[in-house]
Amino acid sequence: MDSVAISETKTSMNTLLSDLKQLTKVGLSLSVVFSSVAGYLLAVDIINYTTLLLLALGGFFMVGASNAFNQIIEKDTDAIMLRTQNRPLPTNRMSVNFAMAIAILFTILGISILYSINPKTALFGAISIFLYTCAYTPLKSVTPLAVFVGAIPGAIPFMLGWVAATDHFGIEAGFLFMIQFFWQFPHFWAIGWLQFEEYKKAGFNMLPMNTKDKGAVKQIIFYTFIMILVSIAPVLKVSGNFYIYPATAVIVALLGIIMLYYAVQLHKSEKNTDARKLMLSSVLYITVVQIIYVVDKFLH
Known part of the structure; x- marks a missing residue:
């Protein structure tokens, strides 16, 4: 009997850990940590x-908190979409109160830890x-401007x-911000294209x-072009x-x-x-470009 109880406890602990990973989107959180570490270096x-x-x-805590709050707010729409309907909240494997406690805890931890570096x-x-x-x-259910x-x-x-x-927030930080800002449009719109029908179901x-048409792709092309210009602009020594x-x-x-x-x-x-190739190439782009910048810096 004891061994059954132990294995059940293990299973429920594994489920809880897996649900926490999904709630805070660990993979996404790690990619954000990667970006901030690159910026630091x-x-x-x-x-x-x-x-x-x-x-x-x-x-990590900051992004985890954002994702948890996001899933609390979107619990009902997550239940509609195939991609998200197995998340811990729509399936009721996790209560909203528990998720809220995690979100608040992560917010406090994230901001406190960042404050210990400096208030900015x-x-x-x-x-x-x-x-x-x-x-x-x-805004996602109100206007396409939500992406901005x-x-x-x-x-x-x-x-x-x-x-x-x-x-210090100066021209250098501003440039790093702009590179990742303009990159988001082709990245998110490629995902928006792939998930268009699903997103439509959820409103x-x-x-x-x-609209899923050539007009949307023209915008993608435009922002990709701007992203390239901003990413190579530091060669002109205009960014401090x-x-x-x-x-x-x-x-x-x-x-x-x-x-x-x-x-x-x-x-x-x-x-x-x-659209999938564009999305994958955008992930490759932001990862490799950040590594290249860091390597370049240590060659100076």
Whole structure:
């Protein structure tokens, strides 16, 4: 009997852990931590590992909190969509009160840890949670402009690393913010294209003008182009202490052109397969570009 009870406890603990991972979207949280660590490394000459650890932890809790609040608000719409209907809240594996307790705990932990680095970092962390939860999430069912609002908290992590390192928001942090800001549009609209029917069921407006057509892809192409220009601009030394070598700018531009290529293909075909390639190339782009910037910096 004891062994049965033990195995049941183990199973329920595993379920709880898996549900917590889903509630806080651990994978997404880790990619955000990656961005903020890259931003930090770009700003420092000597790495302070304590600050780096605090930034990673604070950033992780901050994104986890945003995701938990988001799932509390969208519990009913999550139940409608195939992609989200097995989440812990729509299936009632987790109560809203428990999820709310986790969200609040993560908010307090995230902002407190970021505050221990410096108050500016905590402020941007708090702005990020607030905009994601109180502006982006409710706007999704109202207007396609929600993506613009959502791009602001989405672009904060890269810049957050710089602010954590320097206690200063200047042109460098502004550039890091812009790179990730403009990147979000092709990325999110590619997802919006793939999930268009599902989002429509839930009443979400995630494509420009809420239409799945060539007009939407024209916007994707436009923002991809702007993203490439902003990403290579540091080669002109217009972004303060954040600049890159010409060879680096060429590599970054080529990565951007891969995205542009898939965006043009999507414009021609309007097929989900091309939208998926665009989405995957956008994930590759933001990850590799951040690594390239850091490598470039340590070659200076």
